[in-house]
Amino acid sequence: MKLYHGSNIEIMQPDLLRSKPFKDFGQGFYLSPVYEQAAKRAKQMTELLQEGSPVVSVFEWNEQDTTGLNIKVFDDYCSEWAEFVLANRDRDRVHPIHNHDIVIGPIADDGVTYQLRRYREGDITMERLIEELKYAKGLTIQYFFGTERALSFLNKL
Template sequence: MILYHGSNMFIDVVDLKKSKRAKDFGQGFYLSKESEQAKKMAELTTFRQSTGFPTITAFSIEDSFLSDCNLNIKIFEDYSEEWAEFVLMNRRNSTSVPVHPYDIVVGPIADDKVGVQIRRFMMGYISCQQLVEELSYINGPTIQYFFGTERAIKLLKRI
């Protein structure tokens, strides 16, 4: 399988310490099966950081990686309350200490309105089910692959 990472620079070596905190599945390295999604992320990252150039780095990984017994893997098939609570838990964690035990997490990307919707939920303005609906992409789920440990990163081969 080929996975793509969009950034404002070419990624030669993945360094988890450079990953941002408080993301959907925590501090880690995010990829997509969709090169177009990676391209959008590269453009957004370049715009937000006002430096570099939109760049997509491709990685290969064995298709059987999800059945690797040596890794702790969580898969969210679709948007759900469990997924929303997981995203909320990770988005609220501003430390470098993970709030979950997973090496790899696979699941939908939250919509860009995450911060506003999480505040609405925490203030009791919307239910958890409404939070799920608000965070869902209008065009259906776009799946992201999170690699959060060195054991997981070792599975990726840059191409």
């Protein structure tokens, strides 16, 4: 399976130490199975950082060969997924909050921080939180590679 990573630079070898903490599934290397989504992310990163140029790095992952990997899959938006995102984005918790090598599941909408705060403060229910976190463009899946072992299963194309 081809997976794409959008950035302002070419990624030859993912480096978990350069990954940002407090993301949907934790600190790790994120990829998309959709080229256009990665290209959009590359453009966003370039504009945000105001350096480099949009680049989509392409990787191959043989999802049939997952020997010894701890993989968590969220097939759709649900309360378990929302709680997982909430925990990974919680700056007051000890991280990492899970031991999965790879997590596959929906992307939270860009307003995630605001919506999580509303939920924590009791302003919205879990059901409303799930609705608010759904990506505006529909169900879009992301792939999180969070360990060196997981990264060893990716091949740069």
